[in-house]
Structure formats: C-alpha cells, structure tokens
Amino acid sequence: MLFRKKTSTTNDENGCKRCKCKKTKCLKLSFPCSYCDCFAAGIHCSDPCSCQTCLNRQEYQDNVLEARRKIKSHNPFAFLPKVVQHTTDILSNNMEGANLTTPSSARHKRGCNCKRSMCRKKYCDCYQAKVGCSSGCRCKGCENAYGRKEG
C-alpha cells in the first residue's frame, strides 16, 4: 500500500475533508456545502486542505471553540459532538418523527430548497446524500434521481 495520489477533490475515505476556505478561516458551518466542511465535521484542517489563514487548527483551538460556542448559541443542535438525533430526515427521508426540532429545526437540514439545479446535481443536499426529496423539501421542478418530491 503506497500513498495514493489525491487527485480527486472529494474527501478521502480516511475522513480528510480537504477544504479550500479563504475568508472564513475555516470557522463556519457547512453540511457539506457552504463554508468549511472540516469545521462542520468537528475536525481540524489537515495537510490536504488548501485553506488560507486557517484557524481551524490545534494551535488555534481557542478560536475554534469560541466559534463553536457562538454557533451553538443559536443552534444547539448545530455542533453536538454526538449526533445521536435522527440526523434528520435528509438521511432517512422520513419526517414523521417531526418532534424535537426545537427552535427552528436547529441544525435544520430538513430538506433542500433548490431552485435551479432541479435536484439533479450535488448542489442539492438530498441528491448528494443519495436520497430522494421529501415533503420537507421546497425544491422547484424536482428531478431528483433518487426520488422526486411528491407533487
């Protein structure tokens, strides 16, 4: 087993996320889209990351924790260490539970809101997760290959 060349931009199977953040210092959330995936995953940036002025590192854990606290203050579910909850609908495509979701579904992730991609590309969180869209989605013209939203 030699080191594999990482030509792909997707995360490695080992958990490396390989972000490329520039303005957020890797201290903002992301599910996978938007902002830093490393920070959202609760891990520090690693070698393969191409981020600039990264603060998501052990040396700056003070900043990391501060950023986490700030986000948690608004979203208690945002960064719980152990995502024991049903992580949502989006991964299971079922919303009957529908309880919890305290403030405003907090970590939200309840469904996509695609307008132009028609849920046919990874811009759509549902498609990225390989699940069909559900009633929780507000997509328009849904064409999710894993299942269209009812309607």
Added chain:
DNA sequence: GAGTTTGAAACT
C-alpha cells in the same frame, strides 16, 4: 487552474 453557478450559512 480559472471562472461560473448554486443553494445554504450567516447576517440584517
């Protein structure tokens, strides 16, 4: 690799 498109996080 540079440039465009996209939708969610963050902000107001």
Added chain:
DNA sequence: CAGTTTCAAACTC
C-alpha cells in the same frame, strides 16, 4: 420569520 449578503463547493470550461 423573510430578504439579502456571503461563501466555498459543485460544476463547467
């Protein structure tokens, strides 16, 4: 809560 801004990833070339 809704509208706008900001942002990095997905995508295209």
